[in-house]
Amino acid sequence: MITFEAVTKRFPDGTLAVExxxxxxxxxxxxxxxxxxxxxxxxxxxxxxxxxxxxxGRVLLAGTDVRDVPAHELRRGIGYVIQQIGLFPHRSxxxxxxxxxxxxxxxxxRVRARVDELMALVxxxxxTAGRFPHQLSGGQRQRVGVAxxxxxxxxxxxxxxxxxxxxxxxxxxxxxxxxxLQQAVHKTIVFVTHDIDEAxxxxxxxxxxxxxxxxxxYDTPSAILARPADDFVTEFLGAERGLKRLALIPVxxxxxxxxxxxxxxxxxxxxxxxxxxxxxxxxxxLGPEQRLLGWVWVADVAERVDGSAAREFWLRVRxxxxxxxxxxxxxxxxxxxxxxxxxxxxxxxxxxxxxxTEEIV
Amino acid sequence: MTxxxxxxxxxxxxxxxxxxxxxxxxxxxxxxxxxxxxxxxxAVPLALLARRVPPLRGPLLGFTGVLYxxxxxxxxVLLLPxxxxxxxxxxxxxxxxxxxxxxxxxxxxxxxxxxxxxxSALAMGHTRRQLLWRVEVPVALPAIVAGVRxxxxxxVGLVTITALIGYGGLGQLILRGxxxxxxxxxxxxxxxxxxxxAVADVALAWAQRRLTPWQESRTA
Amino acid sequence: xxxxxxxxxDPASWWGPGGLLARTLEHAGYSLGTTLAAVAxxxxxxxxxxxxxxxxxxxxxxxxxxRAVPTFGILLGAFVAFGYGLAPVxxxxxxxxxxxxxxxxxxxxxxVDPEVREAAEGMGMRGxxxxxxxxxxxxxPMVMAGVRTAAVQVVATATLAAVVGLGGLGRPIVDxxxxxxxxxxxxxxxxxxxxxxxxxxALAAELxxxxxxxxxxxxxx
Numbered sequence: 075m076i077t078f079e080a081v082t083k084r085f086p087d088g089t090l091a092v093e094x095x096x097x098x099x100x101x102x103x104x105x106x107x108x109x110x111x112x113x114x115x116x117x118x119x120x121x122x123x124x125x126x127x128x129x130x131g132r133v134l135l136a137g138t139d140v141r142d143v144p145a146h147e148l149r150r151g152i153g154y155v156i157q158q159i160g161l162f163p164h165r166s167x168x169x170x171x172x173x174x175x176x177x178x179x180x181x182x183x184r185v186r187a188r189v190d191e192l193m194a195l196v197x198x199x200x201x202t203a204g205r206f207p208h209q210l211s212g213g214q215r216q217r218v219g220v221a222x223x224x225x226x227x228x229x230x231x232x233x234x235x236x237x238x239x240x241x242x243x244x245x246x247x248x249x250x251x252x253x254x255l256q257q258a259v260h261k262t263i264v265f266v267t268h269d270i271d272e273a274x275x276x277x278x279x280x281x282x283x284x285x286x287x288x289x290x291x292y293d294t295p296s297a298i299l300a301r302p303a304d305d306f307v308t309e310f311l312g313a314e315r316g317l318k319r320l321a322l323i324p325v326x327x328x329x330x331x332x333x334x335x336x337x338x339x340x341x342x343x344x345x346x347x348x349x350x351x352x353x354x355x356x357x358x359x360l361g362p363e364q365r366l367l368g369w370v371w372v373a374d375v376a377e378r379v380d381g382s383a384a385r386e387f388w389l390r391v392r393x394x395x396x397x398x399x400x401x402x403x404x405x406x407x408x409x410x411x412x413x414x415x416x417x418x419x420x421x422x423x424x425x426x427x428x429x430x431t432e433e434i435v
Numbered sequence: 436m437t438x439x440x441x442x443x444x445x446x447x448x449x450x451x452x453x454x455x456x457x458x459x460x461x462x463x464x465x466x467x468x469x470x471x472x473x474x475x476x477x478a479v480p481l482a483l484l485a486r487r488v489p490p491l492r493g494p495l496l497g498f499t500g501v502l503y504x505x506x507x508x509x510x511x512v513l514l515l516p517x518x519x520x521x522x523x524x525x526x527x528x529x530x531x532x533x534x535x536x537x538x539x540x541x542x543x544x545x546x547x548x549x550x551x552x553x554x555s556a557l558a559m560g561h562t563r564r565q566l567l568w569r570v571e572v573p574v575a576l577p578a579i580v581a582g583v584r585x586x587x588x589x590x591v592g593l594v595t596i597t598a599l600i601g602y603g604g605l606g607q608l609i610l611r612g613x614x615x616x617x618x619x620x621x622x623x624x625x626x627x628x629x630x631x632x633a634v635a636d637v638a639l640a641w642a643q644r645r646l647t648p649w650q651e652s653r654t655a
Numbered sequence: 656x657x658x659x660x661x662x663x664x665d666p667a668s669w670w671g672p673g674g675l676l677a678r679t680l681e682h683a684g685y686s687l688g689t690t691l692a693a694v695a696x697x698x699x700x701x702x703x704x705x706x707x708x709x710x711x712x713x714x715x716x717x718x719x720x721x722r723a724v725p726t727f728g729i730l731l732g733a734f735v736a737f738g739y740g741l742a743p744v745x746x747x748x749x750x751x752x753x754x755x756x757x758x759x760x761x762x763x764x765x766x767v768d769p770e771v772r773e774a775a776e777g778m779g780m781r782g783x784x785x786x787x788x789x790x791x792x793x794x795x796p797m798v799m800a801g802v803r804t805a806a807v808q809v810v811a812t813a814t815l816a817a818v819v820g821l822g823g824l825g826r827p828i829v830d831x832x833x834x835x836x837x838x839x840x841x842x843x844x845x846x847x848x849x850x851x852x853x854x855x856x857a858l859a860a861e862l863x864x865x866x867x868x869x870x871x872x873x874x875x876x
Contacts, residue, residue, distance in 0.1 A: 125558055150560035160555030164573045164649045174559050206649040222559075232558075504861045506811030509850035512828055512836070516847065520837045592725040599818065599832060606727055613731040613818075621735055625728035632723035 075101035075262045076122055076230065081131035083117055083287065091117040092287025095131070099279075101229075104256060104263040106277035108270060109310070114287030115266045119232050122264060123152045135230065150174055153223030153231040153261070157238040159215050161207040167218045168193070168203040174226040192221040195258065197251060213244045220252075224259065233265045237272070249275055270311060274299070274318055282307050296322045300434075317398060319434055325400055326393035328433050330414045330423030335360055338367060338381030345375050356409055358421065359384040366390070366421040369409055387413045391425070397433065400425045445619040452620070456608065460627060463604025466597070467590045467635070469526050474533030474586060479579075481534075482541035483567070496539065503535040507596045515600075525597040532593055533586040540582025544575030577650055580643040584636055591632040595624070605631070658840030663848070673826065675852055682823035682856060685813045689745055690806045693752030698798075701757050705764025705794070706786045714761050718754035726751050726812040734819040744816045751812055752805035759801025763794030795871040803864035810857040824853040 076099040083092040091114045099105045107115040120126040121133050124145045132139045140148055161170050168189045175185045193203060196217040207215055216236065223231055237245040249272065256263065267273055273280050274295045281292045284306055291303035299319040302308040311318070334352035336345050338361050345357045349372045359367040359381045368384030389403035391412050403412035404427060411424040449456070485492040505513070511528045518524045548571050556570045572579075595606030603610065605624040612621025644650075662668050669675050704714045729750060733743035767790045775789045791798075817825030831846030 123558055125554070146560040146562045146565075148560075149558055152558075154555060154558035156551060156555060156558075158549070158551035160549070160551035160553075162552060162556070162570060162574070163651075164576070164647065166649075177560055177565065208649075208651040501858060504807055504857045505854040506814050506850075506857055508811075508814045508825065508828055509853045509857075512832070512846045512850040513854070515836055515843060588723050592723065592727075595725040595727040596815070598727070599829070606725070609725075609728045609731050610818075613735060616735060618735050621728070621732055625725065625732055628725045628728060629720075629723050633720075636723070 075099055075136060076264065077134040078118070078121070079132050079134065081118075081121060081128045081133060083114075083121060083126060084129045090286040091126075092121070092128075095287055095289065097281060097289060097292065099262060099264060101262050102260045103278040104265055104276055106265045106267060106273040106280045107283055108267055108273040108277075108280055109283035110285075111268055113283045113285045115268075115283050116234055118283070118287055119234060119264050119266050122230070122232060123149050123154060125154075150178055150226060151228045151230070153225075153228045155219050155223045155231070155233045155236040157235040159219040159236075161215055161218060161222075163207050166204050166206055167198065167210060167214075170207070170218055171221045171225050173222060178226055188225060189221075192224060195224070195255065196221045212240045213248065216240060216244075216248055217251075220255070224261075229262060231261045231263045233263060235267055236265075238267070238269075245272075252276065271318070274322060282310055316434055317401075320398040320401055320430065321396045323397045323433060324393065325391050325395045325397060325412075325414060325425065328397065328400075328425060328429050330425055331429065333358055333411065333413075333424035335421065336379055337361075338379060340379045342375045342377055342379070345370075345372050345379050354409070358413070358424070360421055364421045366413065366415055366419045390415045390419075392416060393422075397425075397430055401427075401430060443618040444622070445617070448617065448619050449623060456623060456627070459604050459607050459624070460631070461604075462602070463591070463594050463606075463628070463631060466525055466529065466594045466602065466604055467587060467631075470529030470590050470594075471533050471537075471583065471587050473526065473530040474537050475583065477530065478534050478537035478582075479541055481538055482545060485538075485542060486545055492542070496535075496542070499535040499538050502531050507532065507593050508599060511597060511600050520601055522602065524600060525594070525602045528597070529590050529593055533590055536586040536589065537579075537582045540578050540585070541575065544578025544582075545571055547578060548574045577643060577647050580639065580646060584639040584643070587635045587639060588632045591628060591635060595628055659844035659847070662841060662844040668845075668848070673822075675824075675827070675848065678822060678824050678826055678849070679852055679856065682810070682813055682825075682853065685744070685748065685816060685821075685823055686806065686810045686856075686860070689748035689809050689813075690752055690802065692745070693749045693756055693805060693809075694802060696749065697753050697756040698760060701760035702764060702786060702791065705761045706782070706790060708765065711761055711765060715758055718758045721750075721754035726808070727815060730812065730815045730819065739820055741821065744813075744819060744821055748809050748812060748816075752809050755804040755808070756798070756801040759804070760794065760798045763797030763801075764790045766797070767793045792873070796868050799864065799868040799871050803861065803868060806860045806864055807857050810853065810860050814853050824849050824856065828853075 078095045078097040081092055081095045082090075084090050095118065097118075107118055109115050117126050121128055122135065122140065124140055127141070132141070134140070135148075162173070165173070171189045171192055172185045175188055180188070189203070193200065198214060198217050198221065202210060202214055207218070210218065219236065237248045240248065253276065265276060277295055279292065280295055280298055281289045282298065284290055291298055291307045296319055298307065299311060299315050299322070302311055331352075334348040334354050334356070335358040336348050338359055348357050349355060355373065356369050356371050357379070358369050359379055361367050361381060366387065367381040368386045370379065370384050374383075387407060387409075389406050389412070391400045391403055391414050393414070393416065400412040404410055404425070411426050413424050414422040416422055481495055485495050502510075507528070510531060511524055514524050514528055518527060552570065552574065553566065556566050561569060594602075594604050595609055597603045598606030598610040605628045608624030608627075609621050612618065612624060667674060671677070701714065704710050730744065730747045733747040737743035737746070764786075771789060771793070772785060775785045780788065813823050814825035814828060816823050817829040827845040827849030831842040831844075831849065834842035834845070836842040836846040
């Protein structure tokens with residue numbers, strides 16, 4: 075979709091920002107350019123919408139050299155979100171969102187319908203439509219910025235540290251929303267950040283960059299975490315690489331162990347057998363239809379397993395949760411396992427440390 | 436000049452000279468409006484020029500700054516050889532005075548458009564011209580109108596000096612009141628001139644709020 | 656223009672008792688005296704207002720209103736009220752010089768970074784020490800800008816002193832106008848030289864005080 079071919083960018087003052095860059099960004103994916111400040115990631119991104127022009131090489135968008143299209147026409151087909159957002163202070167939220175459709179000369183009612191649709195899509199309440207930027211919260215402003223970039227339904231979205239200026243809680247929300255939004259819109263997104271955790275969370279692919287605009291490694295997040303290409307990448311990934319990888323792998327990736335499960339009311343002998351088979355001194359107690367009731371020490375079982383006396387598993391994981399959440403569950407219970415459920419407390423098995431280790435090593 | 440001082444305030448004089456007062460007031464308003472309008476029509480293109488050709492910025496501000504420094508009476512007098520005592524004299528002189536304030540405010544306004552706003556406007560596909568008229572000028576409007584306010588208030592005051600070259604609006608009342616030691620006439624001119632400046636300021640402040648409802652804070 | 660040449664070549668126009676040099680000195684004298692007086696009157700009050708923050712809005716607003724008062728009317732009004740003499744003219748000029756000095760000082764002191772002020776207090780400075788050692792030096796360029804504005808305005812307005820019978824560079828202008836500058840070349844010559852002289856004097860004040868202002872601006876400030 076977007077292809078960099080031997081691109082070099084040297085600024086008039088002689089600074090080399092990008093050197094001989096080759097990079098292919100596939101359609102419909104979020105590609106994160108990540109690296110320390112001054113590594114040329116923002117310049118690389120700006121080469122796509124000609125906010126910067128290459129000194130050598132070329133940038134292709136859907137097979138066409140971006141310099142074959144007049145800059146303002148090219149840009150109307152590329153959404154652009156920056157950290158400072160750059161909302162127009164003299165235009166309301168709705169008017170800001172309507173900017174590109176208006177420039178493109180859409181009829182008035184189509185613009186209005188599109189604005190309503192986008193406000194709903196990015197989660198802006200209808201009453202914010204008439205507010206001016208200074209009357210909006212930081213998170214709302216950022217949402218307006220994203221909606222404005224999406225307004226003319228451009229196939230490509232460029233985002234330059236868009237969530238850098240909001241507090242961590244809102245940032246997390248906005249990241250989640252972006253992922254949800256991407257499920258709906260399937261844009262080709264180039265996302266620039268210096269935050270490796272943000273990159274790992276959002277990117278389908280990550281390009282780890284170092285100055286001057288050199289890609290050290292370009293791969294999926296888990297592949298980069300599993301096999302950093304060189305010392306620079308390793309250092310940039312920072313500590314706790316194992317944990318970061320666990321955060322990327324869903325529970326569904328690991329086959330759950332059936333675990334020492336016994337039905338409510340089972341005789342003591344069954345519980346002892348199940349615990350011995352699993353090498354534990356406790357058993358999971360299940361109600362009808364595999365409903366999870368909790369767990370009991372085998373030693374505490376009198377004649378029969380009593381579900382009403384079972385201790386609860388406070389943390390449970392589901393297929394779509396990360397292995398990191400599973401590990402957290404293991405560390406939070408006396409049993410040392412994470413119990414996996416689906417639907418309403420339906421027991422699916424347990425995850426153990428051994429299973430996790432197998433997965434990541 | 437040592438004529439017998441009249442009593443003050445002399446309401447009879449005021450009552451019998453309402454027509455004169457009104458005529459000078461309207462002359463005052465006319466001179467002010469002409470000068471500020473002409474100044475605006477010159478200053479805004481100059482500001483746009485300075486934006487387009489940055490090396491001109493310093494010289495333009497410097498030149499209008501020097502003109503602004505020239506004392507008002509001297510400026511009117513220096514125009515004599517060119518336009519004599521025609522009405523063009525006060526209008527041109529007052530226009531020259533308004534130039535610096537209007538030019539500086541317009542430039543400051545345009546330069547004060549945040550870089551990220553300009554940046555995102557370009558990135559959304561505004562052409563240079565669209566950037567100027569759809570983004571930069573509207574965003575600079577508060578500063579531009581503030582300039583018009585300042586220029587108007589200062590022009591109202593300066594108009595009075597043109598009484599010395601035969602115009603002056605309310606300045607005529609001041610000068611005649613002075614020559615005839617008629618305090619009532621002088622004070623009438625003075626008070627009305629201040630009131631006119633105040634009214635113009637308030638009216639323009641109102642216009643500013645109407646024109647820029649999006650503004651965060653309103654400064655006086 | 657020959658009238659102008661004639662006027663210019665007459666030594667009396669330059670060096671006589673009513674000549675340009677004498678008028679210029681007179682004019683500079685009025686301006687310097689009133690500007691210094693205005694600084695002396697305004698600065699203590701403005702510093703106190705800026706330092707304590709008390710009455711800041713009132714001071715600024717008063718000064719803004721002052722700006723709308725036509726200098727011409729004040730000067731002539733002072734004459735009608737107090738009669739002929741230097742004192743009314745001085746009083747009027749001082750009154751005109753106060754607003755710019757007031758606004759710039761109050762705003763300049765008020766704009767000093769609160770952290771800097773706090774740091775000074777944290778080091779044990781007393782209120783007046785903070786004012787004199789921290790706030791005043793930091794606000795100095797701004798104060799000076801106010802003094803410059805006031806001085807240039809005083810130079811301009813002192814021209815009008817001639818209207819109420821005093822000297823200065825307004826003298827040749829007012830006399831020339833009275834002698835029919837529109838049709839008499841000689842009168843016009845008088846008027847124009849006076850105007851040029853006062854314009855140059857104003858410019859000199861502007862440039863000289865700008866230099867002082869720059870010298871007071873701390874490096875990097």
